[in-house]
Amino acid sequence: MELSLHRLRLLRELRRRGTVTAAAAALHYTASAVSQQLAQLERDVGAKLIERLGRRVQLTELGMLLTDHAEEILKSVERATMALKEAQEGVTARLTAGVWASVASGLLPFALSALAAEHPGIEVRTRELAPEDTAAAVRDGSLDFSFVIEYSDYPMPWDPALTKVVIAVERMHAAVPEGWVPAGSVRMIELAEHPWVLAGPRSHFGRAVRLACQRHGFEPRIEHEVGEQATALAMVGAGLGVTLVSDLGLSLRPAGVDIVALTEPVMRTVSIAHRTSSANRPSLQLVIEAVRAAAAEQGLGAAAPLP
Template identity: 75%
Template structure:
């Protein structure tokens, strides 16, 4: 019997997520392709591994047994890969990173250019995901590393199987229509009467900003709920309300008609790189982290919360 690592990964994802559709989405395949590969795995084994229960798939006793061994096998392969990279001093390594817009445009161009110049054998590929989805993609093995955010008012629940390295600490600022706050600075509660433009409450950013406002004694009047920072900024420029934006977010294209207001009650967010604990000894991973930290330092972003 020959067991395909590729099919074992699909089996592991099916066990974790419960449906072929969810497993396929995590692995970036079609549900049809995953179904075909799992059917082939059953033929390889010569036994029934799955039972359908409505839309969900339940593993048989043999399927559960194989899944347990799949975890060990895939973990051993990962450790062997890391050991080889370490022995080769990370000369030829490919890493896939989860990103979102502001880090992709604000930190990565400088970091990856410097990395390519000093370590041309390290190739970093990126995949844009919602910030709240990147850590899970690292945990399930579809990414090698990802950028994650912790807001001072809404820390991210952390997975014990992951480590994180802080690469930047940003301040949040108010973006307001030109002339709306003549002083150029304000406490957060001074902005309570303005109409707001924020991401939805299910997003990490939207939840964190609502929490911050409540902590300062008010519930924001949200006239426009949009997910993209660039859309929110365009609406601010049109005079439709105010929003909050980070240091890196300010490096995105800023429409005319916007003033950036310093918050006298500082709100911070910490940007980290998350990776699996089993990857701690990968030299290439730490070279990427160092390059991103250097890029952040060039922008004046440290790795410790700034004092108010």
């Protein structure tokens, strides 16, 4: 019996996702292609691995057994691949990172410039994703590492297959149209009287800000729901409402926007997530050090805890 690593990876993703469609989407295949490959795996094994339950599927006992072994096999292959790369390349490597707008504009350019000066053999490519999607892309192998966020009002569950390294701690600020808040600071409850420009409740940011408002006794009156921070700030500059913005997001601030301190702190951490099996990869560690140094130079060092 010969087991295909590719098919084992599909079987593992099927157990994680629960449906062929979700597994296919996560690995960027069609559902038909995944079904065909899983059917071939059953023929390779000579046993039924999957049972259909309506629109979902369930692994048989043999399917669960094989998936448990697939986890160990795939981890071993990844470790062997990394070891070979390190032996052959030293600190010459190409890494793909998941980013979002404020990290890409406010932090990464400084870090990558310093990295290129000291370690020109390390190439970092970036892919912009929604913050909610970056960790999953690392786990699935689409990215080598990604930036992830966690808010003081909205702690996130964590995947044990991933390691999280905190690289920056940011303070959130009120972003208001010019002249709306004449004081140098404002209480969250004082923002209740204004219309809001905010991301949807399914996003980490949108959910965290809603929870922060609720903690201070009000539901924000959201008149404009937008996903991009730069878009939200442009709408604030046009006098359409208020929002919150992080330290790194200040680099996206347009004309016509006042930044006002919040008297009650709302904080968030920015971390780098990578597969635990990649923890000893020298190039990855050098990237992490460069990003942490860039954050520290901007006063966003990781020493400060979330309140």
